Amino acid sequence: MGDTAVVALNSLLRGASIDDHAEALDLASAAVLAAKGRGPHLVAAQHTRVVALLNLDRFDDALRVISEGGDTLAATCAFEKAYALYKTGDLDAAEAVLQDAGVSTGRAQRGLKHIAAQVAYRAEKFDQAATIYRELGAGQGGAGHGEENDLRINLSATNAQLEWQGKSWAVPEQEKQPGREDLEAFETAYNAACGCISRGDFAKAVALLKRSRDLCEATDELTEEEKKAELVPIVVQQAYVFTKLGKLAEAVALQNSLNLDETPDSSATVVARTNALVLQAESNPYMAQRLSESLPEGKGNDRLFEYQSSVLRRNRYVLSLQVQKFPGVGKSTFKILSKEAVPAISSSKCDLGILGAAAASQLQTGQEALRHVLPLLETRPDDVGLLLTVIQLYIQLQNPGPAINLLETFLKRLEAATTPDHADVRFAPGLIALAVSLYRTQGRHSAIRNELAKAAAHWQKKTGSAANGAGTSLLREAGIELLRSSHPADLASAGEAFAHLLDAQPGDRIAKAGLVASLATSDFSKVQPYLDALPPVEDLTRGVDAAALLEAGVATAPAATHAQGKKRAREEDETGKGKQQGQPARKRRKRKLPKSYDPSKQPDPERWLPLRDRSSYRPKGKKGKKRVADSTQGGVVREEETLELAGGAGSVRVEKAPASGGGGGGKKKKKGKK
Numbered sequence: 001m002g003d004t005a006v007v008a009l010n011s012l013l014r015g016a017s018i019d020d021h022a023e024a025l026d027l028a029s030a031a032v033l034a035a036k037g038r039g040p041h042l043v044a045a046q047h048t049r050v051v052a053l054l055n056l057d058r059f060d061d062a063l064r065v066i067s068e069g070g071d072t073l074a075a076t077c078a079f080e081k082a083y084a085l086y087k088t089g090d091l092d093a094a095e096a097v098l099q100d101a102g103v104s105t106g107r108a109q110r111g112l113k114h115i116a117a118q119v120a121y122r123a124e125k126f127d128q129a130a131t132i133y134r135e136l137g138a139g140q141g142g143a144g145h146g147e148e149n150d151l152r153i154n155l156s157a158t159n160a161q162l163e164w165q166g167k168s169w170a171v172p173e174q175e176k177q178p179g180r181e182d183l184e185a186f187e188t189a190y191n192a193a194c195g196c197i198s199r200g201d202f203a204k205a206v207a208l209l210k211r212s213r214d215l216c217e218a219t220d221e222l223t224e225e226e227k228k229a230e231l232v233p234i235v236v237q238q239a240y241v242f243t244k245l246g247k248l249a250e251a252v253a254l255q256n257s258l259n260l261d262e263t264p265d266s267s268a269t270v271v272a273r274t275n276a277l278v279l280q281a282e283s284n285p286y287m288a289q290r291l292s293e294s295l296p297e298g299k300g301n302d303r304l305f306e307y308q309s310s311v312l313r314r315n316r317y318v319l320s321l322q323v324q325k326f327p328g329v330g331k332s333t334f335k336i337l338s339k340e341a342v343p344a345i346s347s348s349k350c351d352l353g354i355l356g357a358a359a360a361s362q363l364q365t366g367q368e369a370l371r372h373v374l375p376l377l378e379t380r381p382d383d384v385g386l387l388l389t390v391i392q393l394y395i396q397l398q399n400p401g402p403a404i405n406l407l408e409t410f411l412k413r414l415e416a417a418t419t420p421d422h423a424d425v426r427f428a429p430g431l432i433a434l435a436v437s438l439y440r441t442q443g444r445h446s447a448i449r450n451e452l453a454k455a456a457a458h459w460q461k462k463t464g465s466a467a468n469g470a471g472t473s474l475l476r477e478a479g480i481e482l483l484r485s486s487h488p489a490d491l492a493s494a495g496e497a498f499a500h501l502l503d504a505q506p507g508d509r510i511a512k513a514g515l516v517a518s519l520a521t522s523d524f525s526k527v528q529p530y531l532d533a534l535p536p537v538e539d540l541t542r543g544v545d546a547a548a549l550l551e552a553g554v555a556t557a558p559a560a561t562h563a564q565g566k567k568r569a570r571e572e573d574e575t576g577k578g579k580q581q582g583q584p585a586r587k588r589r590k591r592k593l594p595k596s597y598d599p600s601k602q603p604d605p606e607r608w609l610p611l612r613d614r615s616s617y618r619p620k621g622k623k624g625k626k627r628v629a630d631s632t633q634g635g636v637v638r639e640e641e642t643l644e645l646a647g648g649a650g651s652v653r654v655e656k657a658p659a660s661g662g663g664g665g666g667k668k669k670k671k672g673k674k
Contacts, residue, residue: 021052021055024048024052025049025052025053025056028045028046028048028052029049031045032046032049043072043076046065046069046073047080049065050065050066050073050080051080054080054083054084059084059088060088062084063081063084063085063088066080066081066084078098078112079101079111079112079115081097082094082097082098082101082112082116082119083115086115086119086122086301087301089299089301089303091119094115094119095119095123098112103116110136113132113135113136114136116132117129117133117136117154120132121154121157121158121161122301124161124165124305124306126158126161126162126165126167127170129154130158130159130170130171133154133158136151137152137155149185152181152182153185153187153188153191155175156175156182156187156188157187157191157194159175159176159191159195160191160192160194160195160198161305163195163198163199164194168198168199169472171195176195176199178195183211185215186211186212186213186215186219187212189208189212189215190208190209190212190233190237192208193205193212193237194237196208197240202241202244202245203245205241206238206242206245209234209237209238209241210238212234213231213234213235216230216231217231228259228262228263229263232260232263232265232269233265233268235254235257235258236258236268236271236272236275238254239251239252239272239275239279242254243278243279248279251279252279255272255279258272265302266296267298267302267303267304267308269296270295270296270304270312271308273295274295274315277292285319285322286323288319289316289319289320289322292312292315292316292319293316307348310347310348310351313348314352314355317329317332317333317352317355318355321355321358321359324362326359326360327359329356329359330356330359333352333353333355333356333359334356336349336352337349337352337356340382342419342421342422343382343383343384343422343425345425345430345431349385350384350385350388351385352385353380353383353384353385353386353387353388353389354389356376356383357369357373357376357386357389360372360373360376361373365393366393366396366397367397369393370397373386373389373393374390377406381410381413384431387406387407387410388434390406391403391406391434394406400438400441400442403438404442407431407434407435407438408435411426411431411435414426423458424462426458427455427459429455429474432451432455432474433477436448436451436452439451449481449482449485452474452477452482453478453482453490453493455474455478456474456475456478456479456493456496456497459474459500460475460500472501472505475501476497476511476514478493478494478497479497479514479518480494482494482497483514483517483518491518491519491522492518492519492522494514494517495515495518495519495522495526497514498511498514498515498518499515499526501514502515509534512530512533512534513534515527516530
């Protein structure tokens with residue numbers, strides 16, 4: 001069989017419609033064997049063979065065929081090779097193929113752009129994927145049947161992932177709120193619900209998830225098995241939302257309705273089984289820890305995203321701490337953090353530092369925890385989570401001084417580094433907010449303004465996603481804080497911050513108002529274009545009665561009386577002094593006199609003394625009379641005399657002996673027997 005047979009077979013394949021991909025694979029393989037090494041039509045047969053293998057989900061075999069076909073077949077099958085690499089999870093190799101195909105320069109076909117967006121989505125480069133989908137949606141001239149709906153579904157999923165990733169600023173406002181067309185398909189309704197969950201709008205998420213489930217169950221485009229597979233992530237999200245809303249009974253019922261043994265999506269199975277551990281409230285931590293370790297780990301495109309895997313990893317460490325596996329948790333967390341070239345400030349990495357501190361202190365708190373954690377901080381100075389834990393312990397002990405010193409030492413060490421990554425960590429919004437909060441507890445307003453001014457200057461130099469993400473919120477807060485200062489340099493820094501915000505977000509009304517407020521007195525020409533965008537003063541003061549305000553006067557707070565005693569304050573209230581405006585004076589209570597009071601009689605001068613100390617006191621009984629006799633007030637005063645000692649040795653005062661009665665009456669008579 002020569003080239004003539006290959007040509008005939010290629011003509012047959014082009015004209016035939018074969019739905020059985022296994023049959024197409026057999027015909028293509030026969031053509032390749034018949035014309036091996038001969039004729040240009042061999043590439044077409046090999047291409048047909050690769051496509052058949054992809055339709056049969058034999059991605060490794062398709063890559064092997066492309067590799068054996070040489071450079072000519074690799075150039076022809078760029079789309080198929082990138083797709084096969086994407087399905088096997090080799091995202092780096094897929095990106096390299098797409099780069100060679102000209103995706104980055106815009107020369108690639110629409111099919112390659114779709115693969116590039118899928119690869120970027122799976123690699124968690126969601127901002128890049130969203131950009132590609134918007135470009136494809138803008139150029140609908142070459143779109144095929146149903147492509148517009150697929151683009152809307154994929155873009156909504158990408159936006160939801162961006163919000164989960166903490167990049168809500170990258171999602172346009174018009175794409176955040178679901179439209180009417182998003183409620184027509186269960187995929188878009190589900191993606192809109194995920195976006196609401198990421199924003200914490202659980203009430204709206206409940207309605208959207210119910211809509212998505214109803215549409216999925218009512219669709220005729222899916223088989224029963226496909227419906228069951230599509231319903232699993234919807235039900236898992238419903239159980240999660242009910243858990244967040246505190247409706248645990250509904251969440252448990254939904255969780256129990258899942259048949260996870262027949263679910264083909266391994267990532268959804270892992271998430272569902274992890275949530276089941278929480279809902280079951282396993283009282284035995286050892287059993288819960290064992291069940292968590294038995295959860296499978298996805299591979300390739302079935303693996304979890306980073307924010308999902310970090311939560312599962314944190315849960316496992318928490319369970320390990322509960323079963324007192326402290327050394328293991330400490331070593332594991334340190335091993336992961338030691339791979340970071342710069343201090344990690346992501347929430348997942350900071351969680352590892354906190355868990356390492358909990359393991360070092362063995363779940364103790366207060367001063368005892370500090371005694372174990374402080375030596376660990378000396379050996380791991382770049383562990384941000386550990387640093388935050390130590391600061392929090394100091395704050396709980398109401399000792400912010402050492403906390404501020406630790407944070408300032410860490411920030412100075414970052415300033416000493418010369419790499420841009422260290423500078424981004426130094427001026428991270430979270431660390432700046434922590435410094436501002438600590439300074440505010442001590443009333444150090446100048447330090448707050450200096451810190452914010454330096455951070456604003458840093459983020460004004462940045463461009464791209466870093467400036468739009470971390471810098472936007474920080475620049476806004478820095479400008480607002482600097483506006484409170486009357487120093488011209490601070491006002492100028494505030495103006496630069498608001499001007500940078502306007503360059504990034506021209507429609508930001510807060511930035512326009514801040515720019516006008518900061519530069520109105522120094523550079524009116526820069527703020528004049530934004531005056532029309534601000535609401536007029538008449539609209540702001542409409543409904544305010546200035547005459548009534550002037551007549552009512554200005555309310556002032558009462559003066560501080562910290563050094564004034566309670567007695568003085570009470571006297572002022574009784575005399576009418578210090579009363580607030582508009583309140584009647586308190587009447588002084590009239591003193592009451594005894595009924596037997598006679599103004600003509602002289603009061604007893606000893607009336608303030610206790611009864612037993614008065615001269616008129618006469619106790620009853622022998623013991624009482626003896627105490628009175630021995631006392632000085634009202635008793636006998638004993639006389640003393642001075643006796644000279646013999647030999648001139650001095651003198652001594654002794655009590656004078658009483659005069660003796662006749663006949664030695666002072667002696668006691670001995671009692672005898674009668």
